[in-house]
Amino acid sequence: MNRTECTTSTTCPYCGVGCGVEAKVEQRELIAVSGDRHHPANAGRLCVKGSALHETTGHEGRLLRPxxxxxxxxxxxxxxxxxxxxxxxxxxxxxxxxxxxxxxxxxxxxxxxxxxxxxxxxxxxxxxxxxxLCMSSAVAAQKRAFGSDSVPACYEDLELADLVVLVGSNAAWAHPILYQRLARARERRPGMKVVVLDPRRTATCDLADRHLALKPGSDGYLFNGLLTYLADRNALDQTYIERHCEGFDEALAAAREQCPDIATTAALCGLPAAELEWLYQRFAATERSLTLYSQGINQSSSGTDKANAIINCHLATGRVGKPGASPFSLTGQPNAMGGREVGGLANQxxxxxxxxxxxxxxxxxxxxxxxxxxxxxxxxxxxxxxxxxxxxxxxxxxxxxxxxxxxxxxxxxxxxxxxxxxxxxxxxxxxxxxxxxxxxxxxxxxxxxxxxxxxxxxxxxxxxxxxxxxxxxxxxxxxxxxxxxxxxxxxxxxxxxxxxxxxxxxxxxxxxxxxxxxxxxxxxxxxxxxxxxxxxxxxxWPVTDRCPEGTARLFGDGGFYTPSGRARLLPVWARPPATPCRMDELVLNTGRVRDQWHSMTRTARSPRLLEHCDEPYVEIHAQDASRRGIANGDLVRLHAREQSYIGRARISDGQRPGSLFAPMHWNDRYTAAGCVDALVAPVTDPVSGQPESKQSPVRLEVVEQHWRGLLLSLEPIDALPCDYWSRASLPRGERYRLAGFTAVEDWRVWLEAWLPAGNDRIELLDSRNRHYRAASFRDGRLQWVFIGACDGELPSHGWLGDQLGKTLDAGERARLLAGRPCNGEAADQGAIVCACLQVGEKRILKALGEKTHSVESLGRELGCGTNCGSCIPELKALIGEKRG
CATH class of the missing domain: 3.40.50.740 (Rossmann fold)
Incomplete structure (x- = not known):
């Protein structure tokens, strides 16, 4: 048979890293993707989302006609x-x-x-x-400082910097290829220092020499304090300031008035003074300093000022557009910058x-x-x-x-x-x-x-x-x-x-x-x-007759686009979030998870991208959970603006007390009440118009569940008559996690009202009506299986999902209702950690129990961490837990 086959070089449609992709098409079907080794952004590497692109191009759910x-x-x-x-x-x-x-x-x-x-x-x-919603504060700050929406740095600076400060950026999950590029650079150059400024301990902190868990929204104070420190320690580049800048005196006066010393700044940021001083000393002493910032800076009612506070410190030290030294805004979407080039924002x-x-x-x-x-x-x-x-x-x-x-x-x-x-x-x-x-x-x-x-x-x-x-x-x-x-x-x-x-x-x-x-x-x-x-x-860009091969960096020798040709330092008066929390409220931070993208219309098509995290959740510090009687795995509800969000509780010491995190991706197609942006107030930065999505006051409470359920169905179910549900794709069919806040009087009658009827059905009900299991077959093949319980643990979905569409004998049907595979079939390997190679937590812990004690040895034995590397922070965390 003649099979038409071709490979095309293209670009990944996810984050702003802009990775090159080699796409293999056979008979009008995308059958495989790999990283383009010749593309300078990624040199052949892809994150797990990019690696799964060929799994997301089916026509199911497409709009096909006007x-x-x-x-x-x-x-x-x-x-x-x-x-x-x-x-x-x-x-x-x-x-x-x-x-x-x-x-x-x-x-x-x-x-x-x-x-x-x-x-x-x-x-x-x-x-x-x-x-x-993601980049306009960075744009406004660059225009105020440089006279243009210019990013002065390039990715090569990740390898050249001696100090890398990540601010409001969980690059390990949001920009994984850049994070891995930074990790490899640090392996080659152990003297490089990496600092993460983030209220939350994220996967990115795995790479950091220091994680400064500052108070939410206090970044502006931190960089105002840094400018004061640089001036007081004679760590400024006076020649650069005199030749290429304006507004320095006013900027320093504002910074000094608000943040006159480390002690004051540390109190405003909620940090130990010694931690702040350590960072300031490193920045002052390190010529090749790179500050990477993203949504934690931009998505704020003072995001433009925060970005200008960062840029002020780089201008004052002459560290703009030089190898390894720049402020560097990391873009969220694949073509946010292309849109800005053509005037995609209403003020351009x-x-x-x-x-x-x-x-x-x-x-x-x-x-x-x-x-x-x-x-x-x-x-x-x-x-x-x-x-x-x-x-x-x-x-x-x-x-x-x-x-x-x-x-x-x-x-x-x-x-x-x-x-x-x-x-x-x-x-x-x-x-x-x-x-x-x-x-x-x-x-x-x-x-x-x-x-x-x-x-x-x-x-x-x-x-x-x-x-x-x-x-x-x-x-x-x-x-x-x-x-x-x-x-x-x-x-x-x-x-x-x-x-x-x-x-x-x-x-x-x-x-x-x-x-x-x-x-x-x-x-x-x-x-x-x-x-x-x-x-x-x-x-x-720029790509002109004078630089026809393009331009790696901007402003290394000055030459800005302001009327004077000088960069502007802006006086910044840092301020807290626009909407303060009441006594009964916590601060909600929203953001991405590792394997999903925006509203999941593409990524949710790939079953393996839902293995790492398949339902909405709320990350909570143990203190806040304890006060509200919340245990790990409970359903919890967030309230704000007469709206609510329901997710699974994740107790984590990576959160600051008083702060929460919830992912942005789940919506009405994938869960019952998962639209987290319904809780975010429409408060915006007065300069950029960007909303404050990182510091929303919310109330938190545990949800009392009467029962929990697991449904696996060969066909999608449109109407789920329960208080909570979330859905995820399987290789065959769909998986639903369910919960009810009131009792089900008759499980059989309830199921028959909304699940498709087969011509053969089996069920198991305990005498107290607390556990119910049922499965339906059509023409001998498993159509759906439901397991409901008022107490105890539900079985793993992995083996059960594999049975959908199969013809099962009497013994296999009994094991189906028991939720247990027969001998020789795939054992439950736990929550998936490495989505690329489908390696679960239980397999990893078993290997660690057999004397495997490093990421490298895990990679050799199981393959995890050897493809995109996004799971490496979690592998290191498991190794740390095993060592105790």
Missing amino acids: RVKGRDVSWDSALDEVAGRFTRLIEEHGPDSVAFYLSGQILTEDYYVANKLMKGFIGSANVDTNSR LAAHMDFANPDHLDAVRTFWQAPRLAQNEGLKAVDLFRAVEAGDVKAVWIIGTNPAFSLPDAARVRRALERCELVVVSDCVADTDTTRLADILLPATTWAEKNGTVTNSERRISRQRSLLPPPGEARHDWQILCDVATRMGFGEAFAYRHPAEIFREHAALSGFRNNGSRDFDISALAQLSQAQYDALAPIQ
Whole structure:
């Protein structure tokens, strides 16, 4: 048989590291992925999510046809409806009555067309992006300090630094390939020091010489104190300050007034003074100092000031854009930076130009030939959806994101969309929290089908190449936007036939009237042929005639983009979180888990990505748990804003007393009450508009369960009539964890009301009605198995899940209800620690009991930790526990 096979180089669609991927396609199916050894971001390594990409590209659950009011329609009908209704609303209420909301997961070419249409031809700047939720404070701080949204560092600096400070960054889970790159650098250079600043002890702390568990939200005080310390110890680079900076005296005066000495700063941060002094001494003495910061800094009501406090310390010591020495913002999404390049934020123009600059307005208007160009900034994300709720924005087009789940005060966002006159959603997934609220649904392509570019955290542009044909009637986002633009009368400006044409225009605009006045310039790529575009190798901007091979670092010799050409140090007055906790409240921190991504529409398709963590949880310090009568594994409820979240309690001394952590990923498709962003207040940074997602006051209580259950089903179950449930994919079928807060009077009657009936059923019920087990067969094959209990432990799901779809004899059926495998079948290996190679905790502990006492020896024996390395911190923790 002739089997068509090819391997394509593309880019991973997850975090901002921007790893290169080699994708193997056979007969129009993605069958394997591996890291691209030639891509400079990852040199062949992939994290567990990237390694599982080929497991996530099936068509199940895809949106395949346009829909209007729930009915499948033709593309012409859907596009006519979108264009006609947008046009009418603009004519009746003006261009600011409509808006776009975009995503850091669409491609730069998609972003470019959306911004050109809204800002250039509709004439409104009401186009924002979910990157507002993760990167906008870093953007604002860089623009205030450098005069531009410029990241001065590159990944090579991880190998060159002598001191690496990670602030509000659990890189081991959120940016695992960079974390492993740092770990390997430290192995080669044992003198390198690594410090983690985080209220919570995370997997990243495994690498650290010191973990400073500072008070939530106190980072600004810490870096103000550092600036004071550097000045008092004569550790400043006076020459650099005099030649390349302005505002130093004002910045130091503010820092000194608030944080005059270590003792004061330590008290504000909730840290021992000796720990703080150790860090300050190392920073003062170490020329090659790299500060990596991420959402723990950005997602704050003072995130911009916190980032500027970090940048102040680097500018004051001349450590910007030099090998191994820079402030370095780590991006959350794969194309957050690409979106910023084309003006994806409501307060930006394309090509890093600004509304406040008349020359920039004229340049964009002239280049696009767009007489209606918006003249003022638009509404940032939180304000945008407030305007939707108020009726000021009457139509919103949401592309590639799920704001009804991910925005703070998510319940209010849902109410706003329910009231909105027109909600258009372009997505690849049919059923999300947001698609359920759409009037018009447009089927879009996803990662394996898209063709274009993305930009990672180090300004590196990489190609994302199409691997598979679009399923059903799905179209690329840029094509959909162009078709609507044409119907609105703007066809001549949107007559693109290939993403290469869009990229060339984007590159040409970056160089238009630039002459070195703007940081973003890729004008040397403006003449690429389609073949050259298809073959484009990863490259860091700026890319100009003077630097055609790209630019690794910026500002090493000064030359900033402020009017004076000098970097600005900003006076920062650090402040605590905007919403203080009451006596009965705790501080909630939200974030990612290792093996999941955003709302799980992609990662939940892979059963092995759910083995490490398959349901929502709440991490709690033992003191806080004890006061509330909470034991490890209990269900607990968080309350805030008349909303609740239910998760499994994890007692951890890695939490500060008074603080909690809950993952952001679970939503209405995967659990009963897991939308944690419903608890987050819509409080934003006044400069960037970024929400405060890391310091939300919540109340915590234990949930009294009357019974717990485990259901494994060959077919998905849509309605689960119980108080708590969570679902996860299996290689065959689905797994559900269930709980009820009241008694089930008759287990059989209750199950028959909602589980599919087979033609053969077995059951086991104890005399006290406290334990019930049942299984259903259709044509001899196991259809589902349910185990419910009012006390005791439930069996492991692993072996039970393997039985789904099988024909079982009488002995095997008895073992099924007992929950025990027969001799010779796979034993339960416990919770999965290494998702890449499916190695569980019980196997690891057994090996450790047989004298295996290092990560390396575990890797040789079991394979764990030898692929992406994300599980290494947990392996080390198990080794430590075994040693006692």
